[in-house]
Amino acid sequence: MKTIGIDIGATKTVIASLDNGGEPYAFRKVPSAALLTSKGNAVDSIYAFLMDYLNVEAIDKDTLKGIGIGVPAVLDSNTQEIVSCPNLPGLDRLALGTLLSPKINLPVLVENDVNLIALGEHSFGRGKGIDNLACIFVGSGLGCGLILRGELYTGADGAAAEFGHTIFDPEGKICGCGAQGCIEMYCSGRSLTLAAPEILGETETAGKNLGAEFGRWSLARKVIEAAHAGNSKAIDAMNTSFYHLGLAITNLVNILNPRLIILGGGIVSGWPNGLQVVRETVNTRARTVVRDRLEIDISMLGDKAGLYGAARLVELTTDK
Ligand SMILES: [Zn+2]
Structure with a gap:
């Protein structure tokens, strides 16, 4: 069948x-x-x-x-x-x-x-045979899925793992969910889009409605391209985004003690150095027992x- x-x-x-x-x-x-x-x-x-x-x-x-x-x-x-x-x-x-x-x-x-x-990565991909893991996908937004004790964990009402909306800066940017300072506003295509005028200069972004650009990726992609071309502001923005993600993942691993974090999504594949930034951040900040056997890797099934x-x-x- x-x-x-x-x-x-x-x-x-x-x-x-x-x-x-x-x-x-x-x-x-x-x-x-x-x-x-x-x-x-x-x-x-x-x-x-x-x-x-x-x-x-x-x-x-x-x-x-x-x-x-x-x-x-x-x-x-x-x-x-x-x-x-x-x-x-x-x-x-x-x-x-x-x-x-x-x-x-x-x-x-x-x-x-x-x-x-x-569920896919756990059943057939990078997480095969690993009973406790989190998948974190950085695209337009910042999504998360949890496998705990070998099963998909969806919480009491189906809405668990809203990791992107954990609060990173209580006085920070207003998120699409209505809350203030969610981590999604500090590491996502959305956050890079908002930062694009400052990074790329107003002429590159003139006439663009930033809100309408969130799903289209054109400005986030331009920031990534500028970083690859050596623009120091863009490089800083990319590495800072992944540093922020690493801090949020440190909180997540301290709570759940997973064996594996799988990173994926367009922002992760667009900036491969981000994986190393996340690893270094978690490895210097998470509790010792939690980080010693923790692996942080890239999605296998894309x-x-x-x-x-x-x-x-x-x-x-x-x-x-
Ligand atoms: Zn939010």
Whole structure:
């Protein structure tokens, strides 16, 4: 039996068919805007997208175990609703799995995207065989997924691991979540976008609406390019971002004592030196017992980790 994994991102959505840990096949990438065409009726448009995919790839629905979907949002496990999905308002307050499942007549499991990345890396990637780990993905925002005692940990209400919204500076920048000084505002594509006018100069960023640039990455990418080209302000901004991330990870490892931290996402792959900055920060600041056997490494499955996790979630749920 196969599963279908879908990873709905703020800008891009990927879909693939998976077969018990094998390489995802019939892999497709589409703009999320194309997927969520009918505003106000995301369930219908995702259903249409899915049926079209199955038809084009000649996948028989009867050979499927279920569908796993990752979303860039917090979920409420009590109501199965997607809550707080600022990047894709069409999904907000939507019980996507509950509504989509009877339409397609298959189990549909929906989970936070970085939770699925953690599940994918734990089942088939860098975290295989490691029972306590955290995945931290630095993209537009700062996401986290936890595997504790060998299982995905989602908390009492499904909303655990909101690491990006742990408070880093109580007098600091206002975050998209409404709180002040969340770590996401100090290490993410969003924070680099906000810093871009200062780093690159006003002429590079003139006419850009910084708020609208958050999901588009153009300014964060420019800062990374400037750092690689030797711009000292940009290099400082990148290394300082990862130093801040290292401090926040120090707090996380002191609380949870994981064996492994897996870093990933566009900001991490864009600035490979960041891994070393995080390692040095944690290794000089975390409690000795916590850091001695701790490994901090890079994601192995890259942008397919969420798809592996989506398939794994379906298997875990339907095999029960
Ligand atoms: Zn926040």
